[in-house]
Amino acid sequence: MRVEDGFQPIPYLEQNPYTTDLVISSLLRRLVPEQTLASFEPDLVRFGDEVITTIRETGAPHRVTAPELVQYDQWGKRIDRLQTSQGWIDLKAAAQREGIPAIFYERKYNEYSRLYGFAKAFLMVGYSHVVFCPLSMTDGAARIIELLGTPGMREHLLPRLVSRDTSFAFVSGQWMTERSGGSDVSQTETIAQPMGDNHVLGPRYLLHGFKWFSSATDSDISMALARTGSLEEGSRGLSLFLIPLRRPLLRDPAKPTPSPTSNGIRVHRLKNKIGTHTLPTAELSLEETEGYLVGKLGQGVRSITPILNITRVWSALGSVGALRRCLSISTAFAEVRTIDGGKTLLKNVPLHVAQLAKISTTYRALAHLTFEVVRLLGKSECNTASQAEKARLRLLTPLVKAFCAELAVASMEEAMTTLGGAGYMEENDMGRLIRDSLVEKIWEGTTTVLSLDLIRASRDPSTLQAYFEWAEAVVASCPPQFKDLPQLQLLVSGLNHLSSTYENPIPTLMPRPALMLMGYTTSSLLLLEHTIWSSTTMQPERETDITVLCRWIEEGGLSSAIEDVKRVEKNSRNREIEDSAIVFGRAVNPKL
Template identity: 30%
Template sequence: MAASTHTVTNQSPPLTGYDVFAADRALSEAVARHLDPVLLPVAAAELSVLGEAAGSAQAQEWGAQANENPPKLRTHDRYGHRIDEVDFHPAWHRVLGKGVGAGLTAAWATPGGHVRRAAGFMVWSQVEAGHGCPLSMTHAAVPALRAEPDLAAEWEPRLTSRVYEAGLRPAASKAGALLGMGMTEKQGGSDVRGNSTVARALAADGEYALTGHKWFCSAPMSDGFLVLARAADGLTCFLVPRVLGDGSRNVFAIQRLKDKLGNRSNASAEVEFDGTWARRVGPEGRGVRTLVEMVAATRLDCVLGSAALMRQAVAQAVHHATHREAFGGPLIDKPLMRNVLADLALESEAATTLALRLAAACDAAEAADGSGESERAFLRLAVPVAKYWVTKRCTPLVVEALECLGGNGYVEESGMPRLLRESPLNSVWEGSGNVQALDVLRALQREPSALNAFLVEVGRARGADHRLDRAVRDLLTELADLSGLEARARRVVERMALVLTGSLLVRFAPAEVADAFCSSRLGGDWGHAFGTLAHTLDLRSVVERARPVA
């Protein structure tokens, strides 16, 4: 009898059929820690429903389909009429619709909304990251619109709705709406003050006509866009609807879609305005100030998005090592592989813990009694610090997690290449690393209350770990020296991120996680690659904590 050549053995089963939220102990514990106990049962149940959907084979297939079938631009219809529409695969609409339905744009309308929404955003982003762009911008637009109360009253109920309606129609006729944004221009990039789009005031108060070219306009099939343009009194924020109230199309000429490294499911466009109708948001000349809170919210979403990618990469690596055998036993039992997995799990838990602490600060900052002032000051520094560090840690972690799968991880079907292509995005979006570092320097120099709030938060762990205490002293020494501060900015921000994360883990994480973090990231007992933790640490417990399915 001939030997069988097609029997498949020693391959890991797909990581499906599990609750992405409940299986993530760092995330579920953070939600329990930061939410009011009265709110927790309902929130946890909702997040588990979303987690089960995210862990389903169906949702994972949608994510793959949305990326394998990227959006396509149609500038004209068959008769030559300009339409400027972008067509998406049905899977995109299913994933985006599920995100809207799960309340991922509704944080401002829900008690404990930022923590609940942050956890949901992390869970659902693990299905497919590209659709997080319109969800994030729609969520973040709310505080900017509140600078113009009449606009906020009109648009906020649409943006916080849990109903997704695709297609271009007047926003007033839709049960829910999405917003995109167009800030950067080819001559300026991150330097938005180099903006050259011109805004000409019309006869009606608050109405303008815009003329200019936006180099990056995200989610061009949204119902409206927040943009910057130069009015008579300076740079100003405007709301540009895609469809006007009478049903006619606003002037919104999509020149091309960007061919991007990752984020393939999502459309990013170059657009031109030529007499495009817009409504002013906030006073003339105060455009950057109007958008401050929106920028902070989208930067936090960069942290959340990177933490989600890291978690999914670690989950895949641990799952593979659990089921794959080599050299006489499961990979996960090999001391060297365990060191690598523990190091990855440690980085992922650190990012998740930091991200949820920021979300909790957002909830506290909205307290109606004014008690949130210290949390607002804390966020002023903590958000750019976290944005800088977590987004930069994402790519090397995903690369190492992919390597845990060996050649299988390099194959597109594994899903790991998609995670890898996505991993650099959040460090570029909403200001690259240098922009974040310079923003931290501005806050340090101009807003002493921000540094005080940051140090108060870090100081809550004083005396709990000698390595953390020493790292805090070293940071204070670094901050006391103002010479060459800009050239040292990345070094300073990195140290701030590590001591803040160390403080959180020492207070809230299991002892083995806090010990490993302080030993490696703060104590220096670490190499230059993942998998170089001290062998005397409790690495098995760290890995077990990260296991996605028991």
Template identity: 30%
Template sequence: MAGTTHTVTNQAPPLVQYDVFGADRALVEAVGRHLDPDVLDEGLSELSALGRTAGSAQVQEWGVLANEHPPRLRTHDRYGHRIDEVDFHPSWHRLLGKGVSAGLTAAWGRPGGHVRRAAAFLVWTQVEAGNGCPLSMTHAAVPALRTDPALAAEWEPRLTSVVYDRELRPAGQKPGALFGMGMTEKQGGSDVRANTTAARPLAEDGAYELTGHKWFCSAPMSDAFLVLAQAPGGLTCFLVPRVLADGTRNVFLIQRLKDKLGNRSNASAEVEFAGTWARRVGEEGRGVRTIIGMVAATRLDCVLGSAGLMRQAVAQAVHHCTYREAFGGRLVDKPLMRNVLADLALESEAATTLALRLAAAYDDDGEQERALLRIAVPAAKYWVTKRCAPLAVEAAECLGGNGYVEESGMPRLVRESPLNSIWEGAGNVQALDVLRALRREPAALDAYLREVGQARGADHRLDAAIKDLLTELADLEGVEGRARRLVERLALVLQGALLVRYAPPEVADAFCAARLGGDGGAAFGTLPHTLDLASVVERARPVS
């Protein structure tokens, strides 16, 4: 029986039954800006449908259940046969199926495909980020496979299918297929050239036998994997099918699943290859060059995933503070809380605006845009993913003790928030990759400067930041020790330039003041009080 004092008051209603896409003004505007008019209406309609699905009570419950019931490894069946299968909760399959049917693996060759997919990925991440891993890798495998036209012709229609088929059977018998990848080994980590997995050529042209291990193999129930191994000609990329064409299981020994901080609905495994059949992708000895297209695409998905987590954290914080009252009024109206919320909203909008701009560059695919991506993707991956964790923690604090309780959903966001800064190369890897582009590819820096230069003269703080950046870029002696600072400035200046061009004046003004002009502190909630913070917060409120 309820106690006589147990009257529930002053609690925010659940943020549910809303359009996750339509309620995100920055995202809606970015899609409208980057999609061609002839596909805009169709794109907005698709995204609103997905947004309503993502915001529904049923789908949000699927996300909770997939997280609460993590995958389970079965190495053997009841009779002792080795099967190496991973069991998932039904909610995982429902989420993954919805993601596939929404086109999250089908961007390539579709008009406006990358912008539409990027917006959808950002929306779907907010339900449960774990299923984004196989969706991302399947999408990203396409450019690597295109280095071998025969392989691409065979596999690309399966990867870009909008049909999810969970059964383990030959990919040629399935209406759609998913890809994973295995590059990391325990002795090498990010240094993939230290990999020891060996590839022995077989009599069949392009076929090899792999022997070795992978320390991290993502989504081990996928239909095929891109892996790196040492062939006679050096480090080479291979396609490893989970089931062979004759229906027999390939040798794919799952030793254990990783017990991770977050991303618990998704399986990450240690696997062994022992006479495992593989097909070479690209030339021997050019494995890194072959797989680099996949790496770039998954790095952009790290930016999108972090932007999605940020947006959901901000939406929850603003929603709570809109309804919660304290000290005689709504929290959202308290000057200091408004400052915190506005600061969080700035970070979220800057991440979304940058991510969609990069997706648009993929759709354009011109020489200038490809050069911009070369420097902007690793810089964005470095900075946006780094900002995700502190934002998620601050947003949870806006809910007080409620934000520390699992039922609020905020702890799940907090646990997930560091992942994208580690996946596909941690911060130092990204920073060093930017330095490599600066030194070896002058067209990349030129494209970057042309992009930010389009906003020069619109804000004096942005102009000063560009000038200071040019001074730093003029001296690359001993730059490795200050690479993180340089890449941070590259990302911030690019975000500032995009917001000055595209965001409402109050958003651009606040961002330039706090992030470029030095008027903000290290913690969130230190914006100058003279700014129009109420408008910034209202823009971030999840009302569709």
């Protein structure tokens, strides 16, 4: 039999990711004033069509391929020429033309500009081949320059970082990770030596060192930490620098592009990663590399924080956006795939639909958490956030990144199985999305690292106070018909346990379970907040919103998170000893 003969499966059809998604449009109706939403929603509808046509074709496998590094020319001269695929270049350009990150800094919609821009990126992220990695760092670099940059940086660089003109726009990287410390930047070995003069961009330094993990190696500039104090000072001896990847950076566009080695940057090798294959990530050394001080000496960690905060929100968006696409593929497949000899569509098989409903419930919870942080970020940047909202943003930024990364990939794997053997094929893009999303568990801090950041944030009593006052206000605002829901009582129990987990002294094993408990309680509160709005404004989906809320609280993992916290509270010390014996065969904890 020829392949053209016999049964022919009907291909599933992906549709506009804005108009067919059951979450994002409803979220925006609640979070954005009606007139404001009416002014930019048509652009989201238009872009949704663009995503499933032009953007998807731009990201076709034959157009987006892994980068190549040519270190030497035929005469043995070091050139370090990085070659990226045309599809990668075109996807970045498409996002820039659409206003990412321009929308955030044009601030046409004031505090809602972040919601608009991130909603637009959300539609594209599942098709983007992680071009939002460099663009997120560009976003962060723009924010740093806006806050801390010299007059020259704000004049010459900020307009290029936020430009929609791809012939003019710059992209920024971020170089923090070194072999000596990984996430612990206190061990940074790169040294910055002052030259005693000023460039138009700021005080000039020469940097010497080695960066073990440089994302966006094809960028125009990068933000990097380097040591201006002694090694004994740890992170207090670090300062932040803006580094051109080529010199001169501010050049006549008519002149030839400088050599990749023109600023003493040597690319030693591209990283051989499990995913994000199209993203050029490299190990590189800095040899008399010119850079310009950003912010104050010795405050590099504090100065680079805006990039970390912004990229962590982008990371959450990447996790949830990838899950959104996997779920949309699964749903579209259920619309056309038949079983029972072609008599029954999968969408009419209760057991199959139950699996999709479980994935959808997780997706909804993570989407609400992500866009709440986006909302708070927009308010903070436009100076309309209250002190309580700023405190919540401080807590929720590491939380959203870690919690979404932990839950999204597992649900993406579930979505893959709903296609059966077809789900395991590379053509549907699920495999790439899962591989690429795995990095979100590591990039910009693992869940364990971020759980410790939450502990640091909780040391300010006003931060937790702001969180719990908000939580109590949401619960108190429930209409009478919600008061007797058993799921609501479980949520209140989760909040009570969460409060005790951050009371000093905090057991050494508590940070990670505490983060997960905060993730479940916060996402539940946000679904509750949305359900209250949906019910009181008589939205057509209000009954579904109630169902999603109850299922998420009861079945999503809150009960397990509470039990994990109680287990640590009960016998943390014994568990440390047992863990060490399980892993190493003996107790090796240096504290023992």
